[in-house]
Amino acid sequence: MKGEKVRQLSQLFDAPQYAEQFMELARxxxxxxxxxxxxxxxxxxxxxxxxxxxxxxxxKVGWVEYKSEAGAQAD
Structure with missing residues (x-):
């Protein structure tokens, strides 16, 4: 939390559902x-x-926010 740079997770978390599971555990x-x-x-x-x-x-190719199906319905 000391101003670290944004980091990409390993390829094991390349699918959104795996990233969401990881985020739940990390929180x-x-x-x-x-x-x-x-x-x-x-x-x-x-x-x-x-x-x-x-x-x-x-x-141009770059990083864009991913909106999950559940997140899109909540908006």
Missing amino acids: KTGQCRDLRIRAKCIITDAAGKAVINKTTKAP
Whole structure:
């Protein structure tokens, strides 16, 4: 909790349901904060169009917040 950088979990937690299970266990220990699931995918603008890299002319890829089915229904 000393301002550590964001870290990716190992490949064992690559599916959202496994990441959610891990987050539940981590919250029970009380040694964590700001747990979020992110997915590496194409970044889009407000209109939903892919953001294009000017030098490579390819869509930009980055970390985007993952919304689970349960989270999307609660909103």
